[in-house]
Every structure is written in C-alpha cells, then in structure tokens.
Amino acid sequence: MRQFRPALLAGAVAALAACSDQTPVAVSTPERVAPLRAAAAHGIPGEYIVVLREGADPRSVAAVAGVTPEFVYTATINGFAAALNAGQLTALQHNPNVDYVEQDQAMQAQAVPWNLDRIDQHNLPLNGQYNVLTTASNVTAYIIDSGIYTAHTLFGGRAQNVYDYAGGTGADCNGHGTHVAGIVGAVTYGVAKGVRLRGVRVIDCNGSGTTAGIIAGLDWVRTNAVKPAVANMSVGGGFSSTLNTAVTNLANSGVFISVGAGAEAQSACNVSPASAAAAFTTAASTSTDQAASYSNFGSCVDIYAPGSNITSTWLNGGTNTISGTSMA
Numbered sequence: 032m033r034q035f036r037p038a039l040l041a042g043a044v045a046a047l048a049a050c051s052d053q054t055p056v057a058v059s060t061p062e063r064v065a066p067l068r069a070a071a072a073h074g075i076p077g078e079y080i081v082v083l084r085e086g087a088d089p090r091s092v093a094a095v096a097g098v099t100p101e102f103v104y105t106a107t108i109n110g111f112a113a114a115l116n117a118g119q120l121t122a123l124q125h126n127p128n129v130d131y132v133e134q135d136q137a138m139q140a141q142a143v144p145w146n147l148d149r150i151d152q153h154n155l156p157l158n159g160q161y162n163v164l165t166t167a168s169n170v171t172a173y174i175i176d177s178g179i180y181t182a183h184t185l186f187g188g189r190a191q192n193v194y195d196y197a198g199g200t201g202a203d204c205n206g207h208g209t210h211v212a213g214i215v216g217a218v219t220y221g222v223a224k225g226v227r228l229r230g231v232r233v234i235d236c237n238g239s240g241t242t243a244g245i246i247a248g249l250d251w252v253r254t255n256a257v258k259p260a261v262a263n264m265s266v267g268g269g270f271s272s273t274l275n276t277a278v279t280n281l282a283n284s285g286v287f288i289s290v291g292a293g294a295e296a297q298s299a300c301n302v303s304p305a306s307a308a309a310a311f312t313t314a315a316s317t318s319t320d321q322a323a324s325y326s327n328f329g330s331c332v333d334i335y336a337p338g339s340n341i342t343s344t345w346l347n348g349g350t351n352t353i354s355g356t357s358m359a
Contacts, residue, residue: 065129067120070136070242071303072269078135079120080243080273082110087128096122102196102243106253106284107277112243138245138268140177140207140238146214147222149337155320166225171257172215173286175248175264176208177238179230183209183344185217192230194251196244204236206346210353211265213344220343220350227257234266242271242303249277256286264310265291267302275307282309289313298329306331315339315354323354 083092089103089111096119100111112135115123123129147161173193178201181190190212192201203209208230216226233248234240245266252262262281267290282288290307292299292314299305305312305327312331315323315338322328323338338354345351 062125063127065124065126066131067124068131068133068272070134070269071271071301073137075135075137075241077114077116078112078241078243079115080110080112080133080135080246081123082108082130082133082273083128084130085109092123092126092128095126098123102247102250104246104250104277106250107246107280108250108273112241112246133242133271133273135241135243136269136271138234138240138242138266140205140234140240140266146337146341147220149318150222163222165223167216167223168225168227169259170223171227171229171260172212172223173229173231173252173256173260173262174208174212174215175231175233175245175252175262176211176266177205177234177236178203178208178232179212179228180206180209180344180346180348181230183213183217183348185213185219185221185344186228187218189216189226190228190230192232193255194230194248195232196240196247197232197235199232201230201232203230203232203346205234205238206351207234207238207265208232209345210341210343210351211263213350214341215263217344231262240266242268242274245304246274246277249281252286253281253284256284258285260286262286262288263290264288264304267291267293267305269303270301270306271303274303275310278304278307279309282307287311292332293327294325295327296325297327299327299331300329302327325354 098113100113102112148157179190180203195201213220216228231248233245290304290310292305293302314332314335315326316335342352
C-alpha cells in the first residue's frame, strides 16, 4: 500500500488548491423585523407603542417613518406612542433602532375600597381608633389617576395637579382620582394626613385611559418626582409588558409604587400593572378579613387591605362611599 500514498497526497493537495481558487460565496443575513405584540385585551385599532433600542432618539425614528408621536418617552422606557397606518407600522418594524412594537389598549379606573381603623392593628376586633407615628409631611404622593379636585377642604391646600396626558389642567372630572387621593392623604379619611398630594391625570372623565397615556404619566413622574416620593396607580387593564417595564423603571428610580390588584376575580398576574414585579400590589379584603369576592388574587399580590364600602373625598367638596381594589 505504501506506493499509493504519494498519489493520495498529491490528489489532496490538488483538491485544496482548487478550493483556494474559488470565490467565497456570500451568505445573506435575513433582515431583522421588530416583533409586534398584540394587546392582551381591549386593543385600540391603529394605535401603537414603539419601544426603541438604547441610544435611539424617539423623535428622529418617528420622523423617518413620517409619524407624529402622541407621547414621547425618555425616562421609564425609550420610545413613543402614535397612530400608525400599515405602511408606517411596517417601516418601523424594519427600522434597526426599533426593539418591538406593542398595540395600545384601553385601561379603566378600578372601583374603590374601605379603611383606616383596620390598618393600624394586627387583629380584629376593631378598636375604633387610628393611630400612626407620622403624617408623612415630608413625602410627596403622586396619584396616577383621573386628577384631583384640589379645592376640597379636606386636602388642606396640600393637593396640586401637576400633569395631564391630554394637555389640560389635570382637574378631576371623574371623581376616582379625588377619592384615591382622599384615602392617601385627606384630613378625615387619609392614611397620611400631612402628605403632599400631586395629581397625575392619565384617565378621562369616563374613567377610561390607554396604556400609552398611563406610561406618559409614569414617564413624567420618573423625570420630575420630588423625593422622598411614592406613587399610587389604581388603574389597570390587560397584561402589558411595556407598562410593567415602565412601572419597574419608576420603582428602580427610588419611587415606591403601589398598584391595585384589579377587580376581575382572576389572577393579578394576568393584568397590568398589578403583574409588574417591582410594584407593590394590593388586593381587597372585607371587614371580616376575608378576600373580597371581586378582588384579583394570586402570587402577584403582595398584601390584602380593606376594600369594601370606603368613604373618601369626592368632586365639589363632597364624599362618596364605594368598593373595589383601587385603594385597598
């Protein structure tokens, strides 16, 4: 067999030489298309939230696609919200600066809860008293909701509206935000009776809003919060990873954020912002320390608190008594 080895070696060398003379074949890389995430519930046709990669400029990306943003985000997420036609949506999905696109969805104010006597003691029965060590006069509470009726006497001049997603004054025309603010800081009904209350309006007179508008409010708080600060958000809807990211980024900036678990009698992990890992998610309990029948539940809930027949401040200087998870 020894006599065949030179021939085999020569053949191998010739084959390698032939290969080296060939022009390399170019391999094309498929163009990346940014994923489109459908709304989990109540999607708004033609309305989208465009999330960009780090370092991309939202206004520049929008301009290239011929889009006028409704909201521009630079703090809790990097991106913008806008109405997009099919061509604009396709162009943005093919833009390398776009991370993903999420369809906007409708959000609703959650119904409201009940109260102080229960939260300052470990066990029943109630003792008819509410005793706390501080009024939190050095803290600013951002009520991300329908705005606040700031003229209510029970706010003692401590309430202001600081942001309106619709470009208005931030005044409450629904009542939900005023009720929530009262439970947080009104003289008679509030947990923290000296806190500075700041209204961040993200829902309309009918108690409705959008993921895009709510993120705009979170973005404003992330940029402008006067610390120490807390935020309360008693609004919600279908699951949105983008909204959850915005909530997480706000929390990571040093603003404690409390959210209602929701009132659909389902797992809070199915809805946003209750499913955001960094949010402090509160479900509703009854006066007998049972879970309220309407309250969401599950592993995403951090605590239960009174959530039925809660009296608090209302529009035009009045009060109202309602039930839900919004202020549990």
